[in-house]
Amino acid sequence: MPTRILPAAGDADAVRSLTTLLSQLPDAEPLAAVGDSTQLVDTLARLAAESVDELPEVVVVHERVGPVPALELIREVALRFPAVGVILVTSDASPGLFSAAMDAGARGLVPLPLGYEELASRVQAVAQWSVGVRRHLGHGADLSGGAGGRVVTVSGAKGGVGTTLTAVQLALAAQASGHSTALVDMDLQTGDIASYLDVRFRRSVVDLAAITDISPRVLADAVFRHDTGLALLLAPGEGERGEEVTDRAARQIVGALRSRYEIVVLDCGSQLGGAGAAAVETADTALLLTTPDVIAVRAAKRTVRMWDRLQVRKAEETTVVVNRHNRATEIQPALIGRITGTPVAATAVPANFKELQGLVDAGRIHELDARSTVKQALWGLAAELGLVKRPVTTAKGHGRMRGDRGSVSFRRRREAGG
Known part of the structure; x- marks a missing residue:
């Protein structure tokens, strides 16, 4: 041969x-x-x-x-x-x-x-x-990666579109389904994952930036194990230190995480730096969040074009996720897809901040009730992206994720025009 x-x-x-x-x-x-x-x-x-x-x-x-x-x-x-x-x-x-x-x-x-x-x-x-x-x-082995090694980046078209909430819930869904999962705060200057999960930990992604050979022991020392089972790699407490994470360091960090965890979810925020660009470029799945309003959709279009110009990501390889969706809004997912020139996730996340506000303020977003429409949509998005193992179907036709306290619907909600 x-x-x-x-x-x-x-x-x-x-x-x-x-x-x-x-x-x-x-x-x-x-x-x-x-x-x-x-x-x-x-x-x-x-x-x-x-x-x-x-x-x-x-x-x-x-x-x-x-x-x-x-x-x-x-x-x-x-x-x-x-x-x-x-x-x-x-x-x-x-x-x-x-x-x-x-x-x-x-x-x-x-x-x-x-x-x-x-x-x-x-x-x-x-x-x-x-x-x-x-x-x-053997032919049955997975020769194209380590222990699963699926990397997903979550970026925002602009600030305030729900990037961190989405990244957290996608990671929680993957972890609850039985995947070993790492959640990384790559929003290096203004990352909020620690606040969303009420975590105080002295180590951060910066501690790995200067290490050329990230061994499993070194990685374990930098990661915080959350009560949910998630492995957290947090943004630095001093935002100016984020500049220490170069694009080269980001590639090495993502590579080390890919070899250790089955699912790696990175919150890249809305500002594109060298580290974030490297993460998006190397990701298996790159999500771009937007809300269905003119300003956010224009920002999404600019981001898609910038990624393409800088050879970070092609438009057809970027998936737009519509957050705070409402059937009554003039801008629907199908229109957003035409404007940005990207695929749009079939799952749109509904606008229902009342479900979230108390838990966000308390730093307990991981305790979001399974009946929450926002959680159902985000965990449905995780299923759509293939980040969860097959859910157990109950008699009522809902899926229950292992580790979740309630039932979560995984029906893909295709809104009108979505």
């Missing part, structure tokens, strides 16, 4: 050089080259979604792939697709870089300028390693 090789390089000369040599290798099947880090991860994710057998055995990453630095890209590929062998092509063949590449998850390094013998030898060795890993794990 030929070895499938996916090259990733950021300029035409590098692509030509790579593909020319790869096409000369015996029993090699070079795939169409990808031009940047986003295309590489998207391509691997698409192939994995079809079947893990569709994944290439070898990925060759050129040092100039961009925009994500090559070592960070290798780390992400190794975490998300652990049976894919990665080779780094670089002009720096020093022991220091070799060690850093191995730590990131690379299976080999080939120096520039490229030589046939060196490339052929390394590709053959990495391909054999990849085949061996797949044979050991």
Whole structure:
């Protein structure tokens, strides 16, 4: 069986050089080259979604792939697709870089300028390693991620649209259904998850920012275990310290969480910084919250376009969620979808702040009654997104989540025009 090789390089000369040599290798099947880090991860994710057998055995990453630095890209590929062998092509063949590449998850390094013998030898060795890993794990194993490793970001079109409430309830729904779940406050300057859950904890996401190798022990020391079972990674108490979390640090933190938890929900707030952009770019699901009013919908449209311009997220890969929905409003979900050019979640969250106010003020939002229409909608949204295991159906046709005190309806509410 030929070895499938996916090259990733950021300029035409590098692509030509790579593909020319790869096409000369015996029993090699070079795939169409990808031009940047986003295309590489998207391509691997698409192939994995079809079947893990569709994944290439070898990925060759050129040092100039961009925009994500090559070592960070290798780390992400190794975490998300652990049976894919990665080779780094670089002009720096020093022991220091070799060690850093191995730590990131690379299976080999080939120096520039490229030589046939060196490339052929390394590709053959990495391909054999990849085949061996797949044979050991078996076809039934999940080769496209660690322990579940589903990452969901929740961003707001503007402030005050309900981002934190949504992130908290999605995480609670996933945890109650039996998934190991982490909830991360990536709204680094003004994050409110600690207030919503009445938590006081001295450690925060900033404590992981300067650590290049986040071990399970280090991660456990930074995480707060809430009474609900959620693992919380909080925003810093001093908002100015949020600047210490760079986009590189954010990728490493998300990667460490992905490898430890089945579901990772990140509240990214409404301001796009480097860390938030990195989180949205690497997420499996990116939600953008808006309310059905002109100002918020315009802000949602601006956000979608900005993400696209900055190559953070394509419009078709972003899901808009309508919060505080009312059948009487002129702006309905279908119209919002046309304006933003994005898919819109079938579940719209109703406007009913009276259900929430007392618990928000008390920092006990996790105690929201199961009969709450807002909770039913948000947990229904979690089911729509595939964040919960199948609910138990009661005689009355409602779903009861394991760990919940009451019944929660998971009927998808498709409002008129939604």
